[in-house]
Structures are given as C-alpha cells and as structure tokens.
Amino acid sequence: MLDETLKTQLKGYLENLREPIELVATLNDVKASGDLETLLGDIAQLSDKVSWRRAEGAEADDRVPSFTILRGGAETGLRFAGIPLGHEFTSLVLALLHSGGHPPKVAPEVLEQVKGLSGEFHFETYFSLSCQNCPDVVQALNVMAVFNPGVSHVAIDGGLFPDEVETRKVMAVPSVYLNGAPFAQGRMELEQILAKIDTGAADRAAEAIDAKEPFDMLIVGGGPAGAAAAVYAARKGIRTGVASERFGGQVLDTMAIENFISVPHTEGPALAAALESHVRDY
Numbered sequence: 001m002l003d004e005t006l007k008t009q010l011k012g013y014l015e016n017l018r019e020p021i022e023l024v025a026t027l028n029d030v031k032a033s034g035d036l037e038t039l040l041g042d043i044a045q046l047s048d049k050v051s052w053r054r055a056e057g058a059e060a061d062d063r064v065p066s067f068t069i070l071r072g073g074a075e076t077g078l079r080f081a082g083i084p085l086g087h088e089f090t091s092l093v094l095a096l097l098h099s100g101g102h103p104p105k106v107a108p109e110v111l112e113q114v115k116g117l118s119g120e121f122h123f124e125t126y127f128s129l130s131c132q133n134c135p136d137v138v139q140a141l142n143v144m145a146v147f148n149p150g151v152s153h154v155a156i157d158g159g160l161f162p163d164e165v166e167t168r169k170v171m172a173v174p175s176v177y178l179n180g181a182p183f184a185q186g187r188m189e190l191e192q193i194l195a196k197i198d199t200g201a202a203d204r205a206a207e208a209i210d211a212k213e214p215f216d217m218l219i220v221g222g223g224p225a226g227a228a229a230a231v232y233a234a235r236k237g238i239r240t241g242v243a244s245e246r247f248g249g250q251v252l253d254t255m256a257i258e259n260f261i262s263v264p265h266t267e268g269p270a271l272a273a274a275l276e277s278h279v280r281d282y
C-alpha cells in the first residue's frame with residue numbers, strides 16, 4: 001500500500017512514538033479490507049512500537065473495514081472507517097503519534113480545555129480522500145479523543161460507506177455528527193469545535209483575560225497583518241495582546257502560496273503555523 005518513499009518518511013515519524021500502540025482492525029473479505037490489512041501490516045513493520053491484529057468477538061465494529069488504536073491495551077477513542085491515505089495520510093500519522101504519547105502541536109491552554117471537557121461526546125466525521133478541508137477537522141477531533149476519555153471519534157471515508165452517506169443525506173465533506181445529530185460542515189479548527197461544545201468556555205476565557213495585566217495595545221484579528229503588527233509592537237517593548245479566534249486569517253484557507261518573496265513555495269497551514277509561532281516567541 002505504501003511506496004518506498006512513504007515508508008521511509010513514516011519510519012522516521014514513528015521513531016517519535018514513546019509508548020507501544022496496537023491497531024485493531026475489523027475486516028471482511030472485500031477488497032478494501034485486504035487493502036487495509038496490507039496498510040496496517042506495512043505500518044507495523046516500520047516500528048517495533050506498533051503491532052496490529054484482527055478484532056475479536058465484541059471488539060468487532062459495525063463499520064467494515066475499520067480500525068481503532070489501543071494504547072496500553074485500552075481504546076484511545078479514535079477509529080478510522082476506511083483507508084486513511086490521500087489527504088488523510090497525515091491524519092493517520094498524527095493519530096499514531098499522539099496515541100503513542102508524542103505531544104500534539106496544540107497551545108497548552110487549548111489542550112487543558114480539551115482535557116477539562118466534561119460529558120460524553122461521540123463524533124463521526126465523513127471525509128473524502130481528495131478533500132483538502134477534511135484533515136484539519138479529523139485531526140482536531142482525533143486529538144480530543146486521545147486526550148479526553150469522554151470523547152470518541154470515528155473518521156469515515158464516505159466513498160466506502162455510501163449507504164450511510166445516503167441515509168444521513170451527507171451533501172458535503174467534512175460533515176460532522178455529534179451523538180448522532182448533525183454538528184457542523186466544512187473546515188473547523190480545534191478551538192472552533194471547542195467553542196461550540198464547551199458552553200462555559202467563553203466565561204472562562206473572559207475571566208482569564210480579566211486576570212491579565214492591561215495591554216498597551218490590542219490587535220483585533222490574527223491574520224498576517226495582525227501578526228506583523230503584534231511582532232513589531234512587542235519588539236518595541238509595548239505590552240501587546242491579539243484578539244483572534246484563530247491565527248492565520250485567510251491564509252488558513254489557502255493551499256499553495258508562491259509569491260511570498262524569498263520563500264519560493266509554501267502552503268497556507270504551514271505559513272499560518274509559522275506566523276503563530278513567531279508571535280508566540282514574544
């Protein structure tokens with residue numbers, strides 16, 4: 001399933017695993033199951049911290065083919081229904097790493113918010129392998145599942161489960177369901193998902209901001225202009241705050257960027273992450 005280049009890359013990533021993980025697959029005799037079996041076998045060969053096996057008895061899932069990830073023999077709460085290649089390959093790699101103890105690139109306060117969520121949240125996301133907006137949603141919900149035992153997430157390749165797509169009238173991807181009811185469609189960041197389900201979050205955020213020393217300058221919006229203004233002001237010793245739902249602005253909705261002089265090629269999410277990291281340095 002994986003060519004030699006991907007295997008080499010994945011082998012390198014899997015060296016970041018801190019704890020062993022086990023991939024448990026529900027398979028049958030259709031071709032997609034055979035493909036998933038080959039993929040899981042390929043992955044398990046790349047690291048002695050990864051193993052795979054078939055689900056037994058009650059472990060078997062209704063969605064076939066699918067697999068879940070166990071750490072220390074316990075479910076992490078995330079499952080892929082289908083074969084996460086194409087645009088979802090990164091989601092697969094991150095799911096393996098985060099399940100195996102590698103820390104996610106998420107702001108510490110956001111991770112605390114994920115861990116502090118109370119309640120039972122079962123998310124289901126329909127994606128397609130060619131969807132560019134799907135990985136952010138799948139990855140955000142996977143992080144929530146790994147870090148909060150009350151959250152579970154199934155990422156479903158709609159192409160392999162057409163009956164569900166038909167029954168639920170899924171018109172676009174990503175389409176997210178929460179506890180069986182429609183929750184959201186389209187690209188969403190982890191912070192936006194949290195804001196939708198964590199009803200006390202706004203009050204807690206307001207309290208946290210109230211507790212800070214006053215800012216000399218408050219910048220509204222975290223796009224490139226806001227990030228540049230923040231860096232300039234902070235470098236001059238001005239106490240600067242940024243009020244922003246997400247960092248990156250329109251850049252987050254962009255893929256290839258080829259006119260950022262001195263950088264021949266970059267992509268929106270990478271540039272947005274670099275903007276955020278530069279601002280956070282101050």
Ligand SMILES: Cc1cc2nc3c(=O)[nH]c(=O)nc-3n(C[C@H](O)[C@H](O)[C@H](O)COP(=O)(O)OP(=O)(O)OC[C@H]3O[C@@H](n4cnc5c(N)ncnc54)[C@H](O)[C@@H]3O)c2cc1C
Nearest residue numbers: 220221222223224225226243244249250251253254257258
């Ligand atoms: C699909 C696409 C492709 C693009 N490709 C390129 C390209 O290849 N090269 C290029 O040079 N440019 C490109 N652009 C344009 C580029 O992204 C924008 O010019 C740039 O992002 C503008 O930066 P900005 O900081 O001024 O505004 P924005 O990026 O729009 O950021 C403003 C931010 O402020 C937030 N905001 C607004 N009001 C408030 C409020 N009241 N409170 C809190 N937050 C608020 C917004 O939500 C947003 O996040 C592209 C844009 C799009 C959409």
